[in-house]
Amino acid sequence: MLDHEKDHSSRWAAVVSIAAKIGCAGQTLHEWVKKAEVDSGMRAGVPSDVADRTKALERENRELRKANEILRKASAYFAMAEFYRRAR
Template sequence: MNKLNKFSPEVRERAVRMVQEHRGEYPSLWAAVESIAPKIGCVPQTLLEWVKRAEVDAGMRPGTTTAEAQRIKELEREIKELRRANDILRTASAFFAQAELDRKLKS
């Protein structure tokens, strides 16, 4: 399920920085990305995603930042664990309540 990252964070940062520094030399962002991507060894779409992610993280583009996305993921995981614990407790409570009723009836 986890995807293997072929590029280190340093390479990603360097590639994004190159696009941002040379963006004015090209007619569009896509043209800059198409020119720089082969130098890094990735496909242009991947580099464009890195640039967009960096812009969101820097507040230059609307969207969910990497830190916010990580926090949301952690909270969703915690909710899932709490729901599982509640189900276990609910089942155990019902089991012990039934056992208590059975015991009273036998007396």
């Protein structure tokens, strides 16, 4: 895509032309190009691999927080059960 940009009057014209040839929407191709520029360091932003890793770590963190909450509640439940058992 970037190689064909000089053959058109604007970047968008190049995107629309190439998108039609490969059978996708112009906006989709434009987003792919922007992502490729970020990944290659030509444009500022968070590279795909870093964004994917961050998303995975956030998901793992969320799951661990849920597991900790379940364990906290189970611990409190069993502590109360033991308290009432000893109180009899």
